[in-house]
Amino acid sequence: MTAPLVAVAHGSRDPRSAATIHALLDVVRSMRPDLDVRVAFLDLSAPRVGDVLSAVHGDGHSAAVVVPLLLGRAFHARVDVPAAVAEAERRYPRFRVHVADVLGPDPRLDEAAWRRLAEAGVSPEDRRLGVVLAGAGSSHAPANRLVAAVAERWQGKTSWTGAVAAFAAAAEPAVPAAIEALRARGARRFAVASWFLAPGLLPDRISAQARQHAGGPLIATPMADDAGVAELVLRRYADALAAATSPLRLPTAL
Structure with a gap:
């Protein structure tokens, strides 16, 4: 059996x-x-x-x-x-x-989050785009570094102004700080990728912060199914x- x-x-x-x-x-x-x-x-x-x-x-x-x-x-x-x-x-x-x-970590998660971002309308060739890869955040630093590593890999294969990790709680930077850092690099458009499996309080918080600080960002859905x-x-x-x-x-x- x-x-x-x-x-x-x-x-x-x-x-x-x-x-x-x-x-x-x-x-x-x-x-x-x-x-x-x-x-x-x-x-x-x-x-x-x-x-x-x-x-x-x-x-x-x-x-x-x-x-x-x-x-x-x-x-x-x-x-x-x-x-x-x-x-x-x-x-x-x-x-x-x-x-x-x-x-995680696993390339299939990277690819799933990437597909959700593409479904939101993001192009890897957009040179004025800043992308925030948003996760829950943890007091366990290695878990946060995994998210940052995904953002770094994305940055290396795109023409974006930048791609950075941000967190809803327990870790820095928060989404507003990440958006401001990307704006300082020259980003004029913004997108938020999701390092979540499912919707909930934390993804909603991240979306609200992004809309407040970025003005109409593209927001990807969680990796889900x-x-x-x-x-x-x-x-x-x-x-x-x-x-x-x-x-x-x-x-x-x-």
């Missing part, structure tokens, strides 16, 4: 967020109709991780693979996911939960399952 894939997202009070995560997993199911794919959330949305893992166990499975729908190895990946997995394995001693790597993201979810699942069945099995926690 193949281990079910349990995709674990952060969760949000905004119902658009959970709906978008479900849409992403619908794409995953369309790519692997043979696979049992379930959705769980760490907080603020239902069902919660523990409840889903209990249901998987109750359905007679001896193992599951948790794929964190997280873009970097910040607090949720390093603390919340392992804690939920440890609790499930404590409750069900013969039940094994294998944890896949987080989604992009086919490349769905492929990445399945790749993380396959890698975790392969590691779990290897003679040199890796630890189940991140």
Whole structure:
């Protein structure tokens, strides 16, 4: 019996967020109709991780693979996911939960965010354009550096005035400061790319700040149900399952 894939997202009070995560997993199911794919959330949305893992166990499975729908190895990946997995394995001693790597970094995320930006009407040849790649922000500096690295790669392959990372919380620069830095470089038009999987409070905050400071910027939608993201979810699942069945099995926690 193949281990079910349990995709674990952060969760949000905004119902658009959970709906978008479900849409992403619908794409995953369309790519692997043979696979049992379930959705769980760490907080603020239902069902919660523990409840889903209990249901998987109750359905007679001896193992599951948790794929964190997280873009970097910040607090949720390093603390919340392992804690939920440890609790499930404590409750069900013969039940094994294998944890896949987080989604980022990976070129498929870069490409998904790039496609959303192109859909918003952005051209890589626009020399007067400044692009802000906006993410949630984290107290874990390496997670923020991943976003900045994507912006740097975009800058290197376009004619834009500049491309910089900005964050909604917990890290600098904020979107207004990023826009002003691009304006100082000579940008006269602005676009905001999304380093988010789903809509919610933080993406809305970023959009509002951009409109206030940039005057009609092009704003990309979150990566959401992009086919490349769905492929990445399945790749993380396959890698975790392969590691779990290897003679040199890796630890189940991140």
